[in-house]
Amino acid sequence: MTPAGSAAGIVAAGLVAAGLVAAGPAHADALAAIHQAAFPPDAAWGPQVMALQLGLPGAFGWIDPRGGMVLARVAADEAEILTLAVAPDARRCGLGRALLAAAMVTARGRGARKMFLEVASLNAPARMLYERAGFAEVGRRRRYYPSGDDALVLRADLVAPDAP
């Protein structure tokens, strides 16, 4: 349990107040439903994968009940976005940006100083979202996806919530 008054606890309280729900094993079905709406069938994660991912050491997630979800994990001073998805009929309303920000601030509150993620080079909406959140390319995995598309490895520095 997060100690009340800790940096992580204060961050989480703010995100809950903003309408986000902290994802736990009981949310595996809801997480999968959003993911399956957002991704093609060969890339969508089911409830079992959601539960497995949430069970990874340092993993956490946030759900926007309007149709968005993010899973991430922290290991020492590094964090990773495991997945981020917004259902098609909830897009372009700021959910993706807010969920990414929630993951970044949560990871920072848990001690991470930088965050990594992978994105398909042809995924223009996600690339724009990540670029505007401060992520920059630090690597490329050629033909990483079954489609033949490259995976870009992006990194962002995580700043303290009270940094200027």
Ligand SMILES: CC(C)(COP(=O)(O)OP(=O)(O)OC[C@H]1O[C@@H](n2cnc3c(N)ncnc32)[C@H](O)[C@@H]1OP(=O)(O)O)[C@@H](O)C(=O)NCCC(=O)NCCS
């Ligand atoms: C990528 C994704 C999460 C964006 O979610 P969203 O809720 O629509 O994003 P937001 O409304 O918060 O948009 C934030 C910014 O992202 C960028 N963006 C989002 N969708 C975009 C699009 N279709 N085209 C161009 N830029 C886009 C814009 O810069 C946007 O800011 P703006 O609205 O002020 O222009 C959503 O499209 C999605 O779930 N896609 C399928 C799954 C996926 O690709 N996940 C990421 C895998 S790494």
